[in-house]
Structures are given as C-alpha cells and as structure tokens.
Amino acid sequence: MPMKELINEIISSKKKDKNRVEFIKIKWAKRHGRPIPLNSEILAVASKSEIKQLASALMTKPTRTLSGVSVVAVMTKPAGCVGRCTYCPTAENAPKSYTGHEPSTMRAIRNNYDEYKIVQNRLTQLHNVGHSTDKSEVIVQGGTFTWMPWDYQYEFIKNIFDAFNQHGCCAKNKPCRKHKAKTLLDSQKINETAQNRIISIIIETRPDYCGEKEIKQLLELGATRVELGLQSTYDKVLKKIKRGHNLKQTKDAIRKLRDAGFKVDLHMMLGLPGSTKQSDIKMFKILFEDEDLKPDGLKIYPCGVIKGSELYNDWKKGKFKPKDDKYIMEVLKEVKTRYIPPYCRIKRIMRDIPGNLVEAGYKSLNLRQMLLNQIELEGKKCHCIRCREVGQQYKFFGKLPKKIELCVLKYKANGGEEYFISFEDKRHGILLGFARLRLCKDSAFLRELHVYGQMIPIGSDDSSEFGIQHKGLGKKLLAKAEEITKQNRKNELFVLSGVGVRNYYRKLGYKKKDYYMIKKL
Structure with a gap:
C-alpha cells in the first residue's frame, strides 16, 4: 500500500523536521504519480503505534497542546442573557456577546448547537492533525451558563461526557451513540477509564450567578475551574457599562469558589467607557494587591466597537471613543512586566471576533505576539505562568x-x-x-x-x-x-x-x- 510506504519512510528518517517531511512527501508523490498528501491524510491511515511515532513530525498547530492538554470548546445554544452590557453584540443564531463568526460559534452552528456533535466533530479534527485527546480540557462558552435552566445544564454536560466516552468506540474516530449512560454520574464513571478523558471542565459565568446553590451544581457537573466576568475593578465603570453587578459580588464569588476547591480566573477589559490609561494600569495593581481578588488566571480583552451593541450606537453618536492598538500595547506592556505575579496565567489577550467586524478600536489581531516581541526587544520579562511554561520557552x-x-x-x-x-x-x-x-x-x-x-x-x-x-x-x-x-x-x-x-x-x-x-x- 503506497501510503504505508510513505509512513515507513517518515518514521525511519533520522530527521523529522518540517522541511525533511515535506521533501519525503514530494519524492513519494512523484514516484507514485499522486498529489502531495496532507498530513491529516497520512495520519488517517496510520495505526495507533504509527501515530505516536508520526505525531511530532506531522502535528499541525502544536501550540494547541504545548501546555499539556487538548482543548475542546463547546458553545451553548443562543438563549439570551441576564446581562445588559453595553459592549456585548447581539447576533442572529449566536449566544449573547458572540457574533456568529468565531471558530467555536461557527462549529456550533454547523452542528446545530448539538453539544454531542460539536464534541465529536472537534475530537475528530484534533485526531486528524495529530493531536492526542486522551487528556482534554472542556471549555463551556456562550453566556452565563449557571443562569440557564438546571435541566439544560445537566443534559449539556452529560452529552459532552457521552461524546468523549463514545468517540471512536465502534470505528476509528467515528461517532457512536451505543452504550449511552443513563445518568451524568454514570457517564462520569465511564470517563474515568475512557480512551478520551476529560481532565478539566471550565465554566464561564457571572459573579452574581455564582452563589452556594450554583457552586453545588457546578460540583455535581464535574466542573473544576470557573471564569468570572469581572471586566473592571471600578464600580463606576461597571455601572456605566450596565454590567449589573459590583466588585463586592465578585469578591464574594471568588471566596466561595476557592473555599470549594475551584480554580478561579477573571475576564478583564481594557479601554471601557470611563477608563483611562492610568486607571487601566492601576486596575491590575489592585487585582494582585487586594487579598479578596488575586485570580489564578486572566483573560484580557480590549474593548472594541461591534455592530449590534449599545456601545456601537454610542460611538456613532460621538459619545464613546475607543482606544487604539498603541494604547492597548502600552497598558499591557506595563501590566505584564510590572504587576502579574508568577502564580497567575494570562490565558488570552484577544477575543476570537474577526477583525472586519470590529468597527472601531483595536485593529491588530496578533497583539499578544506583538507585545511579547516588544517586551523581548526591551530586555524585559513577563513572569506569568504561560510565558514561563517549558513548552513555550522551547518553542519560541x-x-x-x-x-x-x-x-x-x-x-x-x-x-x-x-x-x-x-x-x-x-x-x-x-x-x-x-x-x-x-x-x-x-x-x-x-x-x-x-x-x-x-x-x-x-x-x-x-x-x-x-x-x-x-x-x-x-x-x-x-x-x-x-x-x-x-x-x-x-x-x-x-x-x-x-x-x-x-x-x-x-x-x-x-x-x-x-x-x-x-x-x-
């Protein structure tokens, strides 16, 4: 079988860097009069033992698993939102705060917001590009999950576990609904020894929907990390953007979550209405000096103007002037090199919203890489977890x-x-x-x-x-x-x-x- 011949040639090659693998593929294609095969096509016909030997040579987007796990994002169905935040867009067939054009949202739309199919599709994609999925982190996206009806939350998470448990159980990387567990507890028990295991479930929610009742439900679902949308440490800013909660509610939620053993991350926004460069920088000083905050992780987003949001109307009327790339870069450089402690991980610096949908504000979508390059040029360092991870240090x-x-x-x-x-x-x-x-x-x-x-x-x-x-x-x-x-x-x-x-x-x-x-x- 010609493809097996190619697999053996790649495995037996002393060098397995990208250039060498491409050279072997081109020679093979000429020899057999075939088009140059995609890496995913090679991996699709490889045996399990061959995949292990080929993964480092054929894996695409290796950064996805540099931190030690595969990540599977699952979007909830569009169901409105308890919040009325001025910066959040509203789009057809997408949860509140999403545009319908983010990779995760588009995957959900293609699968008609069926969480079982979304997971099956994502696991197959990861397998096809050489990533192992026997240790995966699930991120539940799409609004305030703990606000949604309990029956929906329960079925949503159970279907995710079922999808992991049943992926590839009848045919290689093909969906299968056989042996479906009766309860969430049963499905969790199966997952303890499944081929594709969930080692972490991350839930995104609001501080005002994270009380003792919600925390007990999160424990039952198998969640291990909660991401709270704080956005600002200033109550006057939270009021201006109609966030619907104050800083004290966030502090209360963090304490309750930590006392239950959860990991806690915060979402923060730069350039919100009422913010200045000095107040944005000071916000992160507050985050790590106030003992009632001190998050384990951060997602930092610049505030952009998106159609379908109240902020878009304010911008059109001249009531709001968004901050540009220069502002964002200057704030983030100061924050990353001065205020982030070694116990915190900056997980994201941008959202997945396509640049053409940002009407005003930031323009560069690779701000994180630009920022890291600038910090390196100036001989400075960021001490956050992500910047120090062994995989990142080796890769860059x-x-x-x-x-x-x-x-x-x-x-x-x-x-x-x-x-x-x-x-x-x-x-x-x-x-x-x-x-x-x-x-x-x-x-x-x-x-x-x-x-x-x-x-x-x-x-x-x-x-x-x-x-x-x-x-x-x-x-x-x-x-x-x-x-x-x-x-x-x-x-x-x-x-x-x-x-x-x-x-x-x-x-x-x-x-x-x-x-x-x-x-x-």
Whole structure:
C-alpha cells in the first residue's frame, strides 16, 4: 500500500523536521504519480503505534497542546442573557456577546448547537492533525451558563461526557451513540477509564450567578475551574457599562469558589467607557494587591466597537471613543512586566471576533505576539505562568531547563493561605509544573496540579526534548503539598479532581467522597 510506504519512510528518517517531511512527501508523490498528501491524510491511515511515532513530525498547530492538554470548546445554544452590557453584540443564531463568526460559534452552528456533535466533530479534527485527546480540557462558552435552566445544564454536560466516552468506540474516530449512560454520574464513571478523558471542565459565568446553590451544581457537573466576568475593578465603570453587578459580588464569588476547591480566573477589559490609561494600569495593581481578588488566571480583552451593541450606537453618536492598538500595547506592556505575579496565567489577550467586524478600536489581531516581541526587544520579562511554561520557552526561544528547583510561594487570598508549589529553572525563567494548595480554617484543598510540556498520551514514555509529563514531577509536587498540609495540622487533603484524573489520585492513596478525592494524612 503506497501510503504505508510513505509512513515507513517518515518514521525511519533520522530527521523529522518540517522541511525533511515535506521533501519525503514530494519524492513519494512523484514516484507514485499522486498529489502531495496532507498530513491529516497520512495520519488517517496510520495505526495507533504509527501515530505516536508520526505525531511530532506531522502535528499541525502544536501550540494547541504545548501546555499539556487538548482543548475542546463547546458553545451553548443562543438563549439570551441576564446581562445588559453595553459592549456585548447581539447576533442572529449566536449566544449573547458572540457574533456568529468565531471558530467555536461557527462549529456550533454547523452542528446545530448539538453539544454531542460539536464534541465529536472537534475530537475528530484534533485526531486528524495529530493531536492526542486522551487528556482534554472542556471549555463551556456562550453566556452565563449557571443562569440557564438546571435541566439544560445537566443534559449539556452529560452529552459532552457521552461524546468523549463514545468517540471512536465502534470505528476509528467515528461517532457512536451505543452504550449511552443513563445518568451524568454514570457517564462520569465511564470517563474515568475512557480512551478520551476529560481532565478539566471550565465554566464561564457571572459573579452574581455564582452563589452556594450554583457552586453545588457546578460540583455535581464535574466542573473544576470557573471564569468570572469581572471586566473592571471600578464600580463606576461597571455601572456605566450596565454590567449589573459590583466588585463586592465578585469578591464574594471568588471566596466561595476557592473555599470549594475551584480554580478561579477573571475576564478583564481594557479601554471601557470611563477608563483611562492610568486607571487601566492601576486596575491590575489592585487585582494582585487586594487579598479578596488575586485570580489564578486572566483573560484580557480590549474593548472594541461591534455592530449590534449599545456601545456601537454610542460611538456613532460621538459619545464613546475607543482606544487604539498603541494604547492597548502600552497598558499591557506595563501590566505584564510590572504587576502579574508568577502564580497567575494570562490565558488570552484577544477575543476570537474577526477583525472586519470590529468597527472601531483595536485593529491588530496578533497583539499578544506583538507585545511579547516588544517586551523581548526591551530586555524585559513577563513572569506569568504561560510565558514561563517549558513548552513555550522551547518553542519560541529554544530554551531547555537545566538546574531544576522545587519552589514554594506563599500568599494570602480570600481569607485563606495559598501555596504555589512549583518546579522551575529560576535562572532561565522556565516553569515545568506546579500545584496550588489552599489552607482554610478547617480544611485543605489541592486546587490544581499541572505538569507542562507537549501533551503525552496516557501510557506513553515519550522522551522528546520537552515531553516532560509522567516524569514523576506531579507526584513530587503532590508530596510537597501533603507535607505542607500536615505541617499546618490538617489531617485531610481534598482534591477537586477532573473526572479523567481520579485514577491518578487513587493510585496515590486518595479515595472518592462526594465530589472530591480525599486522603487522610
């Protein structure tokens, strides 16, 4: 079979860089009188063992799994929104705040907002370009999820678990609805040992829809991280944009989430009505000096003018002047190099809204890369998690860790003590993995455990330059967290584990109780 011949040639080649692989493909195509095959076509006929050997050579968009997991975004159906924010666009056949032209929204529209089909489609896409999906992070997008009816939330998440559990179970990478679980709990149990496991579920919502009732429901759904839309630390700005909540409500939500073991990220916006350059910069100083905030992660968006929003009408009337790229770059450069602590990860700097739909304001869609280049040129550094991840450092600067140290950073947040425990090459600014430990008055939570590097499939012993998962770092981080917990006279450690990683904790002496993995120390 000619394609198998090509696969063998690529595998046996000593060099597997992009240029060498293209050369082999061209020679093969000429020899057989065929068009040059796409990488996805080669991977589609490769065996499981061959895919492992081909992945590094044929994988497209490797950045998608540099942080150690595959990401699957799932959009909820258009259902209105409890908010009336002036900057949010309203579009036909898209959830509030989306235009219908974002990649995730278009995927949802193609699949008629059927979450099962969306997941199946996305998993197939990832497989076709060489990405492993046995460890995936699910992001639920599309408005205020916890505001939606509970029956919808329950079925939505259950269908996502079913899609992961059943993907490829009858034919290679083909959807299958056989053996459908009766309940969400059943589907979660199946996912603990499934081929495609969900190791994290991220829910986007509002601070005023994140009380004790909603948090208990999030625990039942299997969520592990919550992204709260704060947008500004100034109540006068929140009132001006008709956000519908104040800063205190956000602080209350963060405390409740952290005390339940969740990871908490915040969405922030630059250039909102009533903001200045000084106030935007100070906003991030407040975020990390105020003990009632201190988020684990950030998504930072510049405020642009989009048709279908109230802000668009204000702009047309001359009541609002949006900030340009220069403003955004200057603010972000100051923020990233002065105020972001090493325990925070800046996850995004732009939204997925296409540039042609931004009527006024920012124009560049690659602001993050422009910003990083500028910071590098000026000899400055950002200390956020993403900028220090081993995979990012290798990809962009060719750096590999040399002297690795176990580090512990302690800080107060939301009435508790937080410990950011990490393995780092401090001299070269490289982060290999970390754990987040929270000590409350009566309990201790491991809120996060993550080892960075190119994603390694479960059971693999990858030895590439930065394929560093499964090298024992996670166990050492966990052991340090347990040690600190015991030193502080806590006799139990609770872990809000993703469903797909529960067995990892079981092997280390943890048992499931209610929504947590627990170990007596």
